[in-house]
Amino acid sequence: MSVTISYEELEALLETIFLRHGTRAGVAELLAANCATCERDGALSHGIFRMRGYVDSLATGWVDGSAVPVIEDAAPSFCRVDARNGFAQPALAMARELAMQKARTTGVAVLAIRNSHHLSALWPDVEPFAQDGLIALSVVNSFACTVPFDGTSAVFGTNPIAFAAPVEDADPIVFDLATSAMANGDVQIAARAGKALPPHSGVDSEGQPTIDARAVLDGGALLTFGGYKGSSISMMVELLGAALTGGHFSFEFDWSGHKGAQTPHTGQLILLIDPSYAAGNPFGLRAQTLIATMQAAGVSRLPGQRRAETRALAAQNGIPINAEDLAGLKALAIA
Amino acid sequence: MSVTISYEELEALLETIFLRHGTRAGVAELLAANCATCERDGALSHGIFRMRGYVDSLATGWVDGSAVPVIEDAAPSFCRVDARNGFAQPALAMARELAMQKARTTGVAVLAIRNSHHLSALWPDVEPFAQDGLIALSVVNSFACTVPFDGTSAVFGTNPIAFAAPVEDADPIVFDLATSAMANGDVQIAARAGKALPPHSGVDSEGQPTIDARAVLDGGALLTFGGYKGSSISMMVELLGAALTGGHFSFEFDWSGHKGAQTPHTGQLILLIDPSYAAGNPFGLRAQTLIATMQAAGVSRLPGQRRAETRALAAQNGIPINAEDLAGLKALAIA
Numbered sequence: 303m304s305v306t307i308s309y310e311e312l313e314a315l316l317e318t319i320f321l322r323h324g325t326r327a328g329v330a331e332l333l334a335a336n337c338a339t340c341e342r343d344g345a346l347s348h349g350i351f352r353m354r355g356y357v358d359s360l361a362t363g364w365v366d367g368s369a370v371p372v373i374e375d376a377a378p379s380f381c382r383v384d385a386r387n388g389f390a391q392p393a394l395a396m397a398r399e400l401a402m403q404k405a406r407t408t409g410v411a412v413l414a415i416r417n418s419h420h421l422s423a424l425w426p427d428v429e430p431f432a433q434d435g436l437i438a439l440s441v442v443n444s445f446a447c448t449v450p451f452d453g454t455s456a457v458f459g460t461n462p463i464a465f466a467a468p469v470e471d472a473d474p475i476v477f478d479l480a481t482s483a484m485a486n487g488d489v490q491i492a493a494r495a496g497k498a499l500p501p502h503s504g505v506d507s508e509g510q511p512t513i514d515a516r517a518v519l520d521g522g523a524l525l526t527f528g529g530y531k532g533s534s535i536s537m538m539v540e541l542l543g544a545a546l547t548g549g550h551f552s553f554e555f556d557w558s559g560h561k562g563a564q565t566p567h568t569g570q571l572i573l574l575i576d577p578s579y580a581a582g583n584p585f586g587l588r589a590q591t592l593i594a595t596m597q598a599a600g601v602s603r604l605p606g607q608r609r610a611e612t613r614a615l616a617a618q619n620g621i622p623i624n625a626e627d628l629a630g631l632k633a634l635a636i637a
Numbered sequence: 638m639s640v641t642i643s644y645e646e647l648e649a650l651l652e653t654i655f656l657r658h659g660t661r662a663g664v665a666e667l668l669a670a671n672c673a674t675c676e677r678d679g680a681l682s683h684g685i686f687r688m689r690g691y692v693d694s695l696a697t698g699w700v701d702g703s704a705v706p707v708i709e710d711a712a713p714s715f716c717r718v719d720a721r722n723g724f725a726q727p728a729l730a731m732a733r734e735l736a737m738q739k740a741r742t743t744g745v746a747v748l749a750i751r752n753s754h755h756l757s758a759l760w761p762d763v764e765p766f767a768q769d770g771l772i773a774l775s776v777v778n779s780f781a782c783t784v785p786f787d788g789t790s791a792v793f794g795t796n797p798i799a800f801a802a803p804v805e806d807a808d809p810i811v812f813d814l815a816t817s818a819m820a821n822g823d824v825q826i827a828a829r830a831g832k833a834l835p836p837h838s839g840v841d842s843e844g845q846p847t848i849d850a851r852a853v854l855d856g857g858a859l860l861t862f863g864g865y866k867g868s869s870i871s872m873m874v875e876l877l878g879a880a881l882t883g884g885h886f887s888f889e890f891d892w893s894g895h896k897g898a899q900t901p902h903t904g905q906l907i908l909l910i911d912p913s914y915a916a917g918n919p920f921g922l923r924a925q926t927l928i929a930t931m932q933a934a935g936v937s938r939l940p941g942q943r944r945a946e947t948r949a950l951a952a953q954n955g956i957p958i959n960a961e962d963l964a965g966l967k968a969l970a971i972a
Contacts, residue, residue, distance in 0.1 A: 546772065
């Protein structure tokens with residue numbers, strides 16, 4: 303049975319869960335807002351579906367929910383954050399103003415987060431920068447579950463890349479895509495629902511192509527999207543998200559002693575560009591022209607448009623939620 | 638019949654052609670080195686195959702071979718170049734030191750080139766930065782020949798993205814990939830050879846899927862690689878390569894009055910990051926670890942490795958070239 307819940311109620315419920323399971327107040331607030339936003343916007347593989355993973359990871363002591371990040375101001379356009387084995391989102395929140403100030407002063411800035419855990423979507427990290435007038439690009443590596451092109455075993459994570467840019471008189475244009483053929487959350491959702499994966503998504507534990515989601519999760523692996531091209535981009539995500547931040551590669555951390563842990567212990571890179579330094583017509587106007595041209599060429603759904611539509615619906619009608627899932631969340635809040 | 642030619646001979650011959658057909662000395666030298674490098678490294682779709690396109694574009698007056706670029710130092714980490722309707726490579730060469738100095742001083746730098754023409758591969762632009770210890774990312778848009786995902790007509794160019802990063806005790810890791818399903822040069826080569834394209838590469842003038850290279854070139858269009866994901870990345874290339882540089886989008890310039898012109902009049906963005914500001918072990922060592930792990934996972938050919946091997950062979954044996962093609966080049970040099 304589906305019921306509805308307001309964004310505020312859902313956020314408050316999730317915050318209670320995070321507080322109950324070992325995160326400090328500021329972290330609980332951030333992660334609850336992040337997770338409720340994903341659920342509200344229809345990004346279900348990173349919504350309440352993830353709460354079990356957060357709670358289990360906290361319970362095993364694999365991630366430190368009370369960590370206080372430490373900012374390192376490395377250069378005029380380069381800042382780093384040591385997340386101290388905590389979540390990436392509080393590290394980003396703490397360094398956000400500094401990174402934006404650097405980008406606005408110098409034209410571009412790197413924010414390199416390491417020693418961090420990221421279990422959510424990437425678009426909630428980049429979209430707010432575009433709302434504030436900046437172009438933002440972010441990558442995060444995860445855990446070894448994706449086979450490089452021409453390889454036989456998993457090295458890369460799902461390694462998403464997210465991008466957001468301001469558009470005049472419109473919402474920012476935002477995309478967030480896994481460089482694996484599918485996102486892990488979507489494979490888990492397919493496995494739960496007993497649904498087949500699209501072809502060319504993954505291999506089983508023998509390295510043979512499969513459309514069985516359980517076979518991919520049970521000792522198998524994903525393939526990269528777009529063959530060797532997606533594989534090259536995934537490799538770039540490892541280099542930027544881990545080598546350049548000082549974080550772990552997707553294949554480097556050992557969580558076998560923390561059974562149930564689901565948060566990859568890696569790094570995240572965020573790049574901010576201030577388009578006000580660009581020559582010619584204002585960037586937002588130019589982005590508007592590009593989008594209008596794409597629409598005139600028949601594109602009916604822009605990147606991020608489905609999320610914006612789902613968000614607007616939720617503002618009117620509340621967020622639809624399965625009654626059983628809601629009961630599960632309420633139980634977690636007092637567990 | 639195949640003969641061989643040394644790199645130096647080929648470069649000198651190409652330089653003569655460029656000089657003969659309206660480029661100033663500095664431009665001729667740069668473009669000859671660029672084109673000879675592509676041919677030497679086996680990047681045949683951007684080697685001597687392109688000389689006709691350069692010469693025809695110059696002949697029509699569409700591109701100014703004698704243009705002198707103008708640098709604009711916009712901010713501590715942001716420089717721009719107005720290529721003055723000339724080629725992009727001389728603009729990059731002129732601003733190279735300034736951009737590197739910015740990246741080394743502040744951690745990261747944007748080099749935004751506009752009013753420029755780019756008919757070559759992108760990897761020759763980024764590889765030298767990695768040889769000098771920087772991470773480089775570049776995008777360039779081209780001419781409307783690629784249909785956005787979910788669209789019905791061409792908006793994007795082939796819109797390549799190139800990346801280079803230093804690796805300890807090894808050549809840089811470099812990739813350069815079109816975000817269209819194929820590069821235009823490869824479609825032209827397939828058309829000349831009468832070879833079929835791989836499926837999902839393009840559509841004909843009616844918008845119907847085709848594997849006929851001529852149908853794609855003759856009023857048809859390419860598709861993006863990797864479905865909606867490649868399309869999102871191609872859109873990002875338009876935003877960064879054109880909107881952020883002040884250059885034309887791929888659909889904005891009108892070269893119909895310059896029959897034979899082949900050089901897209903757009904923009905190019907280059908982003909440089911100095912990895913010495915990264916936390917943890919030196920970036921080059923970390924990149925070395927990633928590559929070793931990819932090789933241990935069965936990857937037999939790394940991005941860029943084929944070019945490096947072809948380059949080494951050419952250093953030993955000279956560059957193989959079709960005798961007829963060589964005669965054609967010699968004719969162009971005195972035409």
